[in-house]
Amino acid sequence: MQPHPNVQAVQDALDGTTALDGSGAPSLVxxxxxxxxxxxxxxxxxxxxxxxxxxxxIFDADGDPLLVLTSGAHRVDTARVAADLGVTRLKRATPEFVREHTGQPIGGVAPLGHPKPIRTLVDTALANYPEVWAAGGVPRAVFPTTYAELLRITTGQATEVA
Structure with a gap:
């Protein structure tokens, strides 16, 4: 059975960055x-x-997309993030905005595999775990990786977001 196109796009992006999981093996969706x-x-x-x-x-940061990869144990402090980034308006994006910029649905947005690069912040709290799990393009898909790999494959900025 062929994978969903979003899942394939995420796997292709992982393969292209030679992303690794927590054991050092190639990361697979x-x-x-x-x-x-x-x-x-x-x-x-x-x-x-x-x-x-x-x-x-995904947030709407003065009209531009911002991807925040946050620990599932946290809520993003939007006032703090907005102040850190110097944006005047940071709000949760609409489903249409999310799909426009990621090509993926809410609940399945992956850290990569988007039509164009998206500015990304990576929650420093994820560094507390030797293995983290991220969405794989649809709500049923996930992949294992590490905090360091998330930073590398997304060219994300390490940030305290909570």
């Missing part, structure tokens, strides 16, 4: 039996701590 729309659902399905889930949240 896994498709779960059921959708995992929340960090808690993903953690339960994977048997890991909710903090190990790298939530991919």
């Amino acid at each position: 896994r498709v779960l039996p059921d959708a995992v729309h929340t960090a808690a659902a993903a953690a339960a399905a994977l048997g890991v701590e909710v903090g190990q889930i790298a939530n991919s949240l």
Whole structure:
């Protein structure tokens, strides 16, 4: 069976960056039996701590997309992030804005595999885990990686977001 085009795009992007999982092996997107729309659902399905889930949240930052990869144990402090970035308006993006800039649906937004690069912040709290899990392009897809790999493959900026 052919993978969903979003899953294939994420896997291709992972392959292109030679992304590694927590064991040092190439990172592979896994498709779960059921959708995992929340960090808690993903953690339960994977048997890991909710903090190990790298939530991919798209924000509208003065009209530009901003991807924040935050620990599933945190909520993004939008006032803090806006002040750190020097933007006047930082708000959760609409589903249409998310799909326009990522090509992926809310609940399945991956850290990479987007039509164009997106400015990315990576929550420093994810560094507390030897392995983290990120979405793979659709709500049923995930892949293992590490904090250092997330920074590298996204060219993200390490940031305290909570």
